Amino acid sequence: MIRTTCFLKIAFGLLLVLVARHPLLAQSEENALLQLLANNDHAKAKAVVDLIAQRQPGSPKALFFQALVEKNADSAIKLYNDILLLHKNSPYAPKALYKVAQYYFVKGFYFSARKNFLDLIGHYPNLAVRQDASYYAAKCLLMTGKADSARIELQTLLASEPSQDVRELVQDDLDELQEEQQKSARMAAQVVPVKAAPPKEQTAPPKNFTIQVGAFSNIENANSLKSALTKKGFAVEVVRVQVNRRYLYKVYVGRFARQAEAEQFAVAMESKFGLSYRIINLEE
Template sequence: MKNALTILLFPLLFANPLFAQKTEFDLNRTLKSDKPAEIKHKVATFVNENKGTPLALYLEALTEPKAQQAVDKYIELLTKFPDSLQAEDATFRIGQYYFSRGLYIAARKYFLGLVEKYTQSEYADDAMYLAVACLMASRKYESANTELLKFLSKHPGSPFAKLAKKDLKEIKSTTNGKYAKLKPRDSKGRFTLQIGAFSKINNALNFRTNFSKLGVSTKIREKKRNGATIYTVTVGSFDNRESAEKFGNRFQKRYAVPYRIVSKN
């Protein structure tokens, strides 16, 4: 059986972009040796020779066997090197630690911080869902319901999408449907909300499908603009701009999608 250090380091570091930088510490080559003793020795040597650098501090935290002490080192990394390559990963790991300890307020703080600061992070959907999981664990169902809908709208292909849908069903069952899906009043009004515009019909269809999965009925309208065809996605039908704006504000708050009030003609 492989040493626990090998199991820990290999999947987390081997293909990690944090280590794409050129350093005297050839991590990829070290891991390919598949010799736990050699890995441990080389990591320790690098750390000792590069004290005070973010990478050395990160490796110290990553290889620290005691969870609390590892988290302390990650927090030290964020304090000293908030903009380092390793800060993003450290933020996620701190959130995971607090979540595993049942400290949901602290965990949610780090997950939300990651989503806000690292918008293109590979952890973005993981952190966003886990932030909602903190609300679920704290039985804050109204906020969780809203954020789950936003999550599914933003990350429909996430591995956590199925769990998010199950959570919505659980909320509905637990609260007797108190936080039902937002639906516009059905009328033959003159106004509607435009929530998307695309030059290709397939993109518009995919956008509409994402909302259909959330139970939101939308329509695709074809328009000519400066000689080009635009496919807009709209939701609702309203008698006046006031009612359209009232619904639009609620819609944007729940699904984090901007809108425009447009005439249906």
């Protein structure tokens, strides 16, 4: 084991010298590291990265490779942000920015994710992942209820003849948007019977039921969904609720006197807009 480790250090030390003299080899070095991670050989990958960090401490390359092998996502993002702050002109800066944008997207922080994807496209137009960044920037619009704007960006991206992988993702989203639009048109054509108003002398029952259509850790995402639904004519409110020592921002639609009324309205709304829901009794 000791001999193997020494041999690894010597071999990788020679590789570092070659990379320093020939920068184009850096990409193959990164690919080799990614292959180790793909093979779940994390120990060997970590040993390689530690050697890089020892020989080039604080360099953008060392920070980027350390982030790649870091198992804690928040710690990895800190390393990527260090690259953007301290080495913004490094060839590793756009890669770090893409990783940060992906992190925000997975976390559901779609406003921050979109901003970073757009920054990547604007500052690095020739980057290999430019088409992927354009797709996810449009996807952020879709995830925050801005379907019309998302459709325009997706159609523009499709017209630019993207790679097959991106084209398939874009086409799937456009097909889904088209299907939702057709469902909305069919529902709008249906005649909805209007219930007679109760006599004025009767006291209206309390409206203790509502429909929850979202719960976010970020109030911006909750307000974005509220804005999208309000524009469609729904009565929407955002309520802050403490759950396990943290706050969630829940999005409620409407108030109903009976659970059956809320369920009927929610089913129609789900069919029209594809929104998942829960019926909430506010008295409980």
